[in-house]
Amino acid sequence: xxxxxxxxxxRYQQLGWWLFAAPFVCVLPYMxxxxxxxxxxxxxxxxxTLVFTCLPYLGVxxxxxxxxxxxDEYIQSLRARALxxxxxxxxxxxxxxxxxARFLMxxxxxxxxxxxxxxxxxxxxxxxxxxxxxxxxxxSLVVNRIRTRHVG
Amino acid sequence: xxxxxxxxxxAIKCISQAQLASAIGVSRQTIFAIENNKFVPxxxxxxxxxxxxxxxxxxxxxxxxxxx
Numbered sequence: 001x002x003x004x005x006x007x008x009x010x011r012y013q014q015l016g017w018w019l020f021a022a023p024f025v026c027v028l029p030y031m032x033x034x035x036x037x038x039x040x041x042x043x044x045x046x047x048x049t050l051v052f053t054c055l056p057y058l059g060v061x062x063x064x065x066x067x068x069x070x071x072d073e074y075i076q077s078l079r080a081r082a083l084x085x086x087x088x089x090x091x092x093x094x095x096x097x098x099x100x101a102r103f104l105m106x107x108x109x110x111x112x113x114x115x116x117x118x119x120x121x122x123x124x125x126x127x128x129x130x131x132x133x134x135x136x137x138x139x140s141l142v143v144n145r146i147r148t149r150h151v152g
Numbered sequence: 153x154x155x156x157x158x159x160x161x162x163a164i165k166c167i168s169q170a171q172l173a174s175a176i177g178v179s180r181q182t183i184f185a186i187e188n189n190k191f192v193p194x195x196x197x198x199x200x201x202x203x204x205x206x207x208x209x210x211x212x213x214x215x216x217x218x219x220x
Contacts, residue, residue, distance in 0.1 A: 074182035074191050141181075148169065148184040 008066040016062030022055045082136035
């Protein structure tokens with residue numbers, strides 16, 4: 001069924017998985033290189049930032065925004081459900097944490113709530129939300145595949 | 153709530169979910185979800201199913217009264 005979609009073709013998802021896996025592949029060579037003082041340099045830091053931050057972020061983005069092998073309306077409904085859950089999660093976490101921060105500031109005169117803001121950011125930043133979306137969406141796909149495996 | 157007799161029609165035609173899915177261009181999970189009332193198909197998909205089985209849409213899908 002030709003469902004109109006604004007997602008990237010499926011091949012970008014494979015590229016996304018490779019980019020997402022890059023840090024896991026590079027962690028051992030990086031540890032070996034960084035322990036060697038002669039190799040420690042600004043260049044290595046830039047490469048490390050690229051490999052351990054930028055590539056996985058780009059990978060997660062590509063996985064989220066590319067089609068499944070057979071993208072149909074049911075798959076899109078699963079996408080919509082996962083996206084809705086993530087939006088609700090982000091809304092609740094932001095609302096609760098913001099209220100809590102304001103309450104703490106008022107009640108115990110907590111002036112510096114930088115640490116709390118950092119924790120809140122860690123659980124509501126875009127890559128983290130994208131990972132939650134992926135877990136929910138891919139999880140529902142896997143559950144469906146297992147359920148339909150033995151049905152004729 | 154919507155109910156359907158897709159499973160029965162499939163049994164009459166002696167075809168599997170995978171065969172029906174490939175015939176109408178959707179995934180097997182979609183057929184499974186429709187048969188188990190976990191997913192309500194779009195009008196387009198309902199019409200494709202109707203054309204495939206050669207029956208009107210309201211013989212494949214019908215509304216079930218829900219208790220208030």
